[in-house]
Amino acid sequence: MSFKIKNARDFVDQEVIMEGWMYNRRGSGKIYFMQLRDGTGFMQGIVTEDESGKESMEQAEKLTAETSLRVTGKISQHPKKEDTFEMIVTKIEPVQIPAEEYPISKKEHGPDFLLDNRHLWLRSGKQWAIQRVRNTIINATYEYFADNDFIKIDSPILTPNACEGTTELFEINYFDDDTAYLSQSGQLYLEAAVMSHGRVFDFGPVFRAEKSKTRRHLTEFWMMDAEMAYCDHKMSMEIQEGLMMNIIKRVLEKNMKELAILERDVEPLKKIQGPFIRKTHAEVVAELREMGSDIGEKDDLGADDETMLTKKYDLPIFVEKYPAEVKAFYMKRDPENEGLALCCDLLAPEGYGEIIGGSEREDNLDIILKRIEEHKLDPKVFDWYLDLRKYGSVPHSGFGYGLERITGWITGTHHIRETIPFPRLINRLRP
């Protein structure tokens, strides 16, 4: 078994070779503390003349940040900190000492500089930690779906039509002067697949040519869509809850060190358990007005509303049954109140806000044709989608989450651009 920093506990008192990079170094002529990293974690390497020899001392002195190197030494537990391990260095073999000073130092850099150097910024402790939490969220999602009879159906990115209007779409010249658009959601395709497989999900990039410059917008981001046949609005919320619980459980199991690097208070995450809070849109509007909001009866929750509401409770909140007229054509109406859609948004606590949106889908051909007309959409565009209501239609529901928003909430990251490896913004396409 080769040595990895994350497994240091298993190597106490053993001599190992760490292959990685020197993140930083402090100390003077008598002792050097090298902060080492190997991709799986960070560890301190201690260099003294007594333990490490003269040659190592000389090496340690001349190494600069981001030197790649192999370091040999003995692993020991930190005298004061539990679950922290150090290496008493016996040999340093540089692989490459940068000829130029590493551009990212400990001092404050502006966001443009950091984003221009995203290919290097990814190595910084917090950026490293965010990506590892993101990875856990991805794996916990796959795990939950595999355990619950979902299969992955990759919906297409190149699509002939817009799902909900053509604004905010990136357009491509396809062959023979055909026009293609980059997908904003795989939902309609999953509705086809669910009639074959019962339960499906996709998980891929989606695109919005939106001219918004907020901390919650990216032009390219990763979205997970799930769709379930023979599943109503209520069952769908239970699945959403199960998925979120699995994600939080796995992050708390696997990423305590990452969350510590991010200075994320984990107590609010530990408090989360099912069942989540369920409130109707009407209840939420009334509650928000009491709290001072000027939200209207048919309004979506504004960013301030979401913040106010989600700071009030420890648990995520399902906001159900929005006024149907402000929601998408494919949403089924509430049989108890035709004016409401059987939909829900899931709001994350601590002021974070919306992370999931979902609904039961209208499964009746005549009704959905009427909705398409009401929404002034072109029924021809939905030809194949309507087939799903002609041949063995069934009650079905689905929901979608934005990976960057969930990562932002769980890692406590203010701006969503840090939650994706290479952010694409209205003014940023590089590196």
Added chain:
Amino acid sequence: MSFKIKNARDFVDQEVIMEGWMYNRRGSGKIYFMQLRDGTGFMQGIVTEDESGKESMEQAEKLTAETSLRVTGKISQHPKKEDTFEMIVTKIEPVQIPAEEYPISKKEHGPDFLLDNRHLWLRSGKQWAIQRVRNTIINATYEYFADNDFIKIDSPILTPNACEGTTELFEINYFDDDTAYLSQSGQLYLEAAVMSHGRVFDFGPVFRAEKSKTRRHLTEFWMMDAEMAYCDHKMSMEIQEGLMMNIIKRVLEKNMKELAILERDVEPLKKIQGPFIRKTHAEVVAELREMGSDIGEKDDLGADDETMLTKKYDLPIFVEKYPAEVKAFYMKRDPENEGLALCCDLLAPEGYGEIIGGSEREDNLDIILKRIEEHKLDPKVFDWYLDLRKYGSVPHSGFGYGLERITGWITGTHHIRETIPFPRLINRLRP
């Protein structure tokens, strides 16, 4: 626990409700055999007046293909076939009986008709089975990487530059008259991420605006790229082998029914074990010439060459060390022979051919600058990529696989368009 066909074994002699569709029906006035499906599998439902009652007989008679329905009945083991279960139907509740005849019947349909109706064709037995095998391949890939310290790094789809030339790229008008291209590979981005995380992979759609109309080309397909720091060409091949072994193991564990539906002979898959065959390009050229090929010393293997070679052996074949001059600029040269690249293609057996391509990457700044010049590429485009050789460069390797090609091989599917849910071809962007 609710009933799913794939778990029928656990419900023998129990009364259950199946929620799904009637795939087909045969029989006459005395007995009906309904072929039922619920997304997780197929099962026969037997309807007789004695066991099912008069009402069920009337229902069974009038149901047409792709009726959605709930069927109540008792599960029993098939009298002759092991691992096959049936339902003695006691109640039939149609959800929707199609008003129009289902367009896809048992008779032969042309490929254009089937592709036009891809949203329905996905329900056919073989198409269902292919997607389930594809799903297993996806999950086995995530599993292998999680078990081997890789994390997922989503490389961007919208990219400012071409990795290897601008032909075959889809172009997009980004904001403010900037031009973006759809990614053909995430490799260069993973090379940045690997310096932070040690081992990373991506798995997402890539795009080729190639005017090829062969059974092995799609304009949009799913690609997995893996990249490893402190990893040479030889170690990379071992990882590729481990990944492929895990994929085959999981498919043979989970998808025997699907492979039976596909009439896939599983014996060749069962024979596969490590170590795979390793041959140099020069050895392969000599071997192929002896077999009658006119392949030149610097030629890539043609489709016929791959077929001929891979039919000769039971195991996958690594073809290593191609002449460097015909390979990409970023490939490291063989220290034992500067004219060769430290690269490999993995060829699947049974005549299938290439499924993985990989190489060790050139990690020296001066050498890679020389290669960029030799390949007449613009060094400015590679600014950030060159930074990776300036600051703590390390030996690193990577490889990529095409999901549809692997799925095609394992499922024995002739045309790659059936291995992706919604294929995009030069003349097909719909549904």
